[in-house]
Amino acid sequence: MTIIRFDELNRAKAEALIEEIKTSEAAAWAKSLPMDYDQLDLTIAPLEERVAQLDAEVKATKKVSPNPAKQARRKAKSYLHKTEHIRNKRDEYSAAQAVFAGRNSFSKTDHDATFMRVKEDPMMNGQLKPAYNLKIATSRQFVLGYQLFPNPTDTRTLIPFLETLSTRRVLGDYIIADAGYGSESNYRFIADYLPEQTPLIPYGTMLKENSRKWRSDDRKVMNWDYHDKDDYYIDPQGVWFNFQKYVARKDKTGFTRQFHRYLAEAIDENQQPIPAALTKGGRTRYIDVNPEWEFFKAQQRAKLTSKTEGKIYARRKIDVESVFGHLKAYLHFTRFTVRGNIPVKRQMGFMLMAMNLGKVAKRLFALSALNQIKRTKARNLRDFRVLVLF
Template sequence: MPPQIPSKGYKTLDTNYNINQLSLNIATAYEPEDDHPAHYINQLVEKLAVKNTQVMGRPREYDPRMMLKLVLLAYSYGLVSCRKIARFARENVVAMWLTQEHQPTYRTIARFIVSTDLEAMIQASFKEFHDYLDDNGLIDEASFIDGTKILANANKYSFVWKKRTIKYSELNAQKANELLKELKVAEVKIDFTNSEMSLDQLDTVIALLEQRIAELNQRVNETVKVSPNPAKQERRHAKKYLRAAKHIRQKNHEYETQKQIAGSRNSYSKTDHDATFMRLKEDPMRNGQTKPAYNLQIMTNSQYVLGYGLMQNPTDTRTLIPFLNQLAQNEVLGREIVADAGYGSERNYKYIEDHFPDKTALIPYSTMIKENSRKWRSDDRKVMNWEYHEDDDFYINPAGVRFNFKRYAYRHDHYGFRRDFKVYQAEKFDENHRLIPQALTRAGNTKYIMVNPQWEYFKAKARHSLSNSNTYSRRKYDVETVFGNLKAYLGFKRFTVRGLLKAKRQIGIALMALNMKKLADRRRPFQNIQSKKEEPFGILSIPNGSLIIKGLCHSPLYIY
């Protein structure tokens, strides 16, 4: 007999384990625990009104709902690669439960991630998720907005700068004019008398040169024995000018294409035309090098992402207005709009007041904290520290110089927004008609100041709103935490697709997967703890499809 293993201090071996034993398999026998994110993913996707809109073309191999469930679960595990997701569907038991043991290939998953069906389902899922949280009292009326940079799937040295393109385009135009001047004094005889050269005129010159070269070829064939042959010399010069003209035309076409791709942006990547070069906080070399990326804007509440947008602008200031319009269109914008000082501008304040009068903007401006410092309040150069008389509309600086209102003025910024100013000019003479030295600059000119009343009004309104609300203090741990979970927990720091539309669909999957994970983690502590006592008897199932009858004896009885 084999030696017996002592029972004291050891666990008894399970003699029923046999991987080759015949068993009754049930495909859907396994079910995850109640607090698993897979349950929330299944409920969310099933509530979506997904219709099979396919009429023509290649038939679908898998249900879009099943594909969305699989992708959301894989992204919640930090799996972004399509090959890893395909392997995940074959080997993970939770994924097998969601897909009902369907095993799509990585190519099918890759096509689904960038499909239009996914975009519609993701947008609908965010609205459905917002309504679910609102009905269960998990969110309030605050909308926390912030942005971060996500690396694009592009080479970091494939930049095209718009200013460089404009400069080289102007130099190329100068080369075209110089070529025209050379053609007028050259031996090549073409009928072209215009003084300036444009792209259309360049095509005319090239056509005339090609026609002249064809005539010279015929003359060379007729005068083969003539040496030296003047037709050959003229043809040689004509070919040289033809090559130069074609090169200039090619460069003109290249520069115009680059300016058209860049649009209003300052740069773009050659490998991903929609990506813009931005400065990222994740800079391993710490040299401030710009990298191709997208600006991700999200709106959160209670650390749930309720809306998102992918922008091409490096700064957050210009992204607020289109993002607010998108949130309002999706009906997820709350009563309080909370953002950091990077969004505080006169244009944004004015737009919120004009288009969202029922919303409260809790957005500080850039110098709000500095204005409360002792150094700022003791600075005599700041107009806010001067004495102002509203009735007569004049300022008196600490030196006693009076600045009277003179005229109105306005300025347009780089993006066309108009700012209205009031110009105040200093009084050069006192009551005795003596010159006041403090009213003059070093060059002897009269000093003047420009005050923007609308900007001062919005600054005062922002200070009043922030002082009467405690919501702004929640911003850091509400929206910043989501970015940390996205990059650290999910490991989503770089897109795997190229193009703005495709990248927007991919980031939507990652953010919704993060919501499912957050919802499962938060609902777990509030669930009722089940009793540890076993029921008198019952029938349970295990993942391999076997049935267990409990309560009939001290040890479970397995039925295969």
Template sequence: MDLNYNINQLSLNISTAYEPELNHPARYINRLVEGLAIQKPNIMGRPREYDPRMLLKLVLLAYSYGVISCRKIERFARENLVARWLTQEQQPTYRTIARFVVSPDLEEMIQNGFKDFHDYLKAHGMIDEASFIDGTKILANANKYSFVWKKRTIKYSELNIEKARKLLQEIKQAEVKINVNGDSFNIDQLDTIVALLEQRIEELNQRVSETAKVSPNPAKQERRHAKKYLHALDHCRQKNLEYRTQAQIAGPRNSYSKTDHDATFMRVKEDPMRNGQTKPAYNLQIMTNSQFVLGYDLMQNPTDTRTLIPFLKLLAQNGVLGRVIVADAGYGSERNYKYIEDELPGHTALIPYSTMIKENSRKWCSDDRKVMNWEYHEDDDYYVNPDGVRFNFKRYAYRNDKYKFRRDFKVYQAEKYNENHQVIPQALTPRGNTKYIMINPQWEYFKAKARESLSNSNTYSRRKYDVETVFGNLKAYLGFNRFTVRGLKKAKRQMGIALMALNMKKMAGRPTIFGNSFRKRKNRSEF
């Protein structure tokens, strides 16, 4: 049969008469975005002609295909048949797409989308009450060599102040006649000193012009010294302003990038040189269940220990936090345990502490230096070490860490003398001081509670293949290893698109993965 194939034949322009298959991610994206309660959406584009819902559908579909560049998304909207079905033949430019990706409207739509997606999964029994939490580092869109270290800034600032103080002493010795007090120097006085030097130079200029024929002219010599010190002090003043700005940008962080002030230098897994070089990145925290991302946040702190409490507050505020909180040993700290027990009494924490596995090893259990291997008498509250030395309770103590968290301790001191009033050598340190130990009762309580909760539950074993799989799909499947925008707010919006696109891809693949159980459900394509 001969087919009449003629690309030059005149035809009528009509919309795309195409619909994707039932389990295509585009259908779930369409239903998700259409279900969002958007009031008075701001029309995007120049001229303003594109609905933000259409742009969100296009961006989600493109990200699910691993297309992140705005220029490639523009071509994707023209050439991909499924994208043309979602956009109904509309073709926004890459500038419109770029402005939409970082717009505040997108952040609100993404947050509402995560909440609606969580409610849908919970209503259909696809998730349970477990919340699997973990973090990973995503590279920022910044130069990896444009670093500013806070410790260096503090050090150079102190050296600059000392240099300004020495210059002020030299000014007085050089007999430059300005009215300053060098005994109580303050760095904030640099503006006043520079102004006095400028005023003195103007006076000397006038005197030099009046005594032009005098040689040697003492006014010229004083003016030469005044100009030299003016340039030096002005340089100190500029450096002082620079160091203050750097310290203000860094805040509580130890470093930041000059090209992206919100990015912090961290050790990331993408280390091709294998030298532990720090790179500008953000700490991504996610909460998953059944490999669906139900909540996320971007942190500037490189360690996971301090990110748990603000992340739990965000999840509880959004109403997506489950009753069982599961995380790895990187989140096990006294502060986190205390917050969950005090602020989240209806939740169970399945979080091991850092030395939990080591405490079960033979080496740890046979180590006589570990207090847990000592004999403890609860009635009289004292310890006996393997050498037979008794440690009696002496006093209470506390310590505050650099984040102002208080830890209470009980101090036990060794008995220095035996029954015959002779010195016990085992009770003394090599320098002759009496040995003592410090016990944190609250930390020991939380450790025992963590061991008990983990031994009575099988939920923790799901953590590796639930939350770690999401990171693998995000970096390997979608290819999202580095942000294309700068700034914490903009990066957070872009990450929301990538994670929601990953959810839509996972949602579309569920009927094929769990085909037998999924076919039994009615309205399986309804979202």
């Protein structure tokens, strides 16, 4: 981040300035200055005392020209102003890093907003704008719940959003989302904590895996031959990859993935090296396979390619995307008019509530009109019967 880089430059500037003060000032107070970036007040206090001392000397030697005390005071004031500026910048960078809270940017006019790529891009140059990541849960185009997130990544918003929906008991039988939410951590959370719900969430490469280019790519492990009995892979070049060890990796969010590492057989039966088993640098090739991730991928492929659940997933665009289109096209709500997480959340809540009430009103009106038509038809039929009797 830019703030971290600027803070490091500011730290180097502080160390250079203190070293310069110690070199130019031969007095004992200068030699005892601490080289501590986090405690610049201990450097500013002696400088302030030095300036006050020189002020007294200048007043006592007003008629001396040129006045050495004035020259020394000018130099001491320069050191003091530079040190105070560095301290202020340090405090500014420290406060900015506290605002980040796991994000990589924030708006100066709204600290809760994060710079994101939005669809509204008049300049067509991928301009970043301060925004919030809105998540909504719908059923038949009615909004059941919503939540605003400061981070632009959809993958990391699903679990906290599902926790909120589960607490409010508005989760249905199916959890449907697009490929931006397909990750091992999300699949595992639903399987462990929401076993009654069925996820219909494709992963990022699901459509690509069905393409001819993907299936003909020899670099993809899924195109290799796997022998589950002895647990080894054979690549298209005939190189055997045998199981070697378990490998655990932890990402930035603290989620741990478990991998199986397979090492290539680099020597043949005649104790001769196999060139295809080595990298360009001469090291033995290996692959890491995540069985749990492969299990979840296969599970989603089976569900989304079935007729019943495939039709359910196909309604996602009609059910969810229509809500966003309604907000923008009919309510003309394209940006927030308030700042801060709480005011923004309230404004979003009012807009979604108004939209839900509008849909209810339309359905009640349609139901009333239908009942009126039925009553009219019944009355006409009754009058016709009476007319026939007479």
